[in-house]
Amino acid sequence: MTEALEDLRDGKPVLVHDFEDRENEVDMVYLAGEVTHDKVARLRNDAGGLVCVAVHPDAARRLGLGYMSDKLAKAGDERLVDADLGYDDRSSFSTWVNHRSTRTGVTDNDRAKTVRRIADAVETVLAGGVFDFPSEFRAPGHVAVLRGHDDLLDGRQGHTEMSLALADEAGEVPATVVCEMLDDETGDAMTVDDARRYADENDLAFLTGEGFARLVH
Ligand SMILES: O=C(CO)[C@H](O)[C@H](O)COP(=O)(O)O
Ligand SMILES: [Mg+2]
Ligand SMILES: [Mg+2]
Numbered sequence: 001m002t003e004a005l006e007d008l009r010d011g012k013p014v015l016v017h018d019f020e021d022r023e024n025e026v027d028m029v030y031l032a033g034e035v036t037h038d039k040v041a042r043l044r045n046d047a048g049g050l051v052c053v054a055v056h057p058d059a060a061r062r063l064g065l066g067y068m069s070d071k072l073a074k075a076g077d078e079r080l081v082d083a084d085l086g087y088d089d090r091s092s093f094s095t096w097v098n099h100r101s102t103r104t105g106v107t108d109n110d111r112a113k114t115v116r117r118i119a120d121a122v123e124t125v126l127a128g129g130v131f132d133f134p135s136e137f138r139a140p141g142h143v144a145v146l147r148g149h150d151d152l153l154d155g156r157q158g159h160t161e162m163s164l165a166l167a168d169e170a171g172e173v174p175a176t177v178v179c180e181m182l183d184d185e186t187g188d189a190m191t192v193d194d195a196r197r198y199a200d201e202n203d204l205a206f207l208t209g210e211g212f213a214r215l216v217h
Contacts (some may be wrong), residue, residue: 016163
């Protein structure tokens with residue numbers, strides 16, 4: 001994991017597989033505070049899934065970023081809640097946002113700006129500062145915020161919590177970008193073998209869910 005932590009600090013992506021009996025997907029992961037438009041382009045072109053920002057639960061709480069499933073239930077849309085995933089108890093989706101300085105919110109520049117500013121918000125509130133999230137972000141938007149489980153890896157072992165564990169181990173702000181790697185030919189998730197091949201060809205670290213076991217208490 002040491003190589004992965006160094007890569008993250010150096011602004012390189014890390015590939016993270018969860019588990020065969022979970023999503024069985026490989027995500028491309030960056031530290032959110034380092035994301036620039038070229039990194040969003042790499043996520044879009046080489047990964048292809050949904051560009052999301054995972055945030056530490058303490059920050060999510062202070063920023064008012066609850067689970068979307070809870071918001072739906074409170075709004076009377078209980079029947080829409082994703083309680084039947086099959087691979088996990090719940091998703092980690094919170095709110096989808098754009099930074100208010102963006103135009104449409106979907107370009108690589110816009111999404112990079114939104115991602116970086118979410119990381120700033122996380123850093124600010126975890127340092128005890130105040131951040132008025134709605135004053136800077138509009139919803140719905142093009143970047144999905146993912147809220148880490150309150151017990152982090154001890155409570156849930158999704159890419160959300162694994163990526164936050166990497167940021168923590170790296171001593172960095174616990175805000176990460178995760179994006180699933182998809183396969184253009186099959187229409188499914190990229191296989192672990194193909195993702196490993198991509199990691200080897202691009203000199204990237206490849207981690208699996210089992211590799212996080214020592215961090216689960
Ligand atoms: O659903 C997702 C958001 O696009 C992805 O699977 C991402 O990996 C985060 O989710 P999880 O923590 O459940 O793996
Ligand atoms: Mg998923
Ligand atoms: Mg996932």
